[in-house]
Amino acid sequence: MGTRYKPSMAKLESLEDVNLALRDIGLAEKELEAIDNEANKQIAEIKTTTAKQGEKLRSRIQDLSSKIAAFAEYNKADLFKDNKSVELSFGKFGWRKTTKISVKKTTLELLKKMSLFQCIRTKEEPDKNAMAELTDEALLQVDAVRKVTDDFFCEADTEEVNKDLLKSAS
Numbered sequence: 607m608g609t610r611y612k613p614s615m616a617k618l619e620s621l622e623d624v625n626l627a628l629r630d631i632g633l634a635e636k637e638l639e640a641i642d643n644e645a646n647k648q649i650a651e652i653k654t655t656t657a658k659q660g661e662k663l664r665s666r667i668q669d670l671s672s673k674i675a676a677f678a679e680y681n682k683a684d685l686f687k688d689n690k691s692v693e694l695s696f697g698k699f700g701w702r703k704t705t706k707i708s709v710k711k712t713t714l715e716l717l718k719k720m721s722l723f724q725c726i727r728t729k730e731e732p733d734k735n736a737m738a739e740l741t742d743e744a745l746l747q748v749d750a751v752r753k754v755t756d757d758f759f760c761e762a763d764t765e766e767v768n769k770d771l772l773k774s775a776s
Contacts, residue, residue, distance in 0.1 A: 628760060632767030674699050 691700025717725050
């Protein structure tokens with residue numbers, strides 16, 4: 607199943623013209639897929655290259671951060687008796703109180719069992735599939751309306767386009 611398209615206003619004179627237009631859509635989709643695949647391949651290569659280029663810098667940052675942390679730990683009594691951080695001309699270092707919650711796969715079910723629903727995040731949004739079952743009157747009561755349209759579509763049969771390409775190639 608190909609992607610659906612609305613036709614342009616170009617004039618087609620016969621079913622054969624329409625069939626050839628569908629073939630052209632199939633060919634264009636095939637070319638777009640190749641373009642997208644090539645772009646994705648190049649993007650992956652660029653990400654790999656830049657990750658390698660940045661390795662030394664990331665390693666240097668990690669190394670310097672570790673040295674600063676060791677210095678801070680060794681001099682903690684002197685440097686941090688009044689403040690939790692030290693500010694210098696090129697930046698600051700110190701300690702921040704952080705809290706992290708670690709959860710397991712069983713946590714969500716246990717929260718539900720214990721009725722701790724305030725600890726469960728839920729994304730609320732209208733369920734349009736469920737709303738389709740409501741009557742028009744019920745939809746009006748919730749500021750919604752059913753819209754039924756007869757939308758035109760056309761869909762290239764990419765398998766047939768590929769077979770046609772193979773025939774043309776031989």
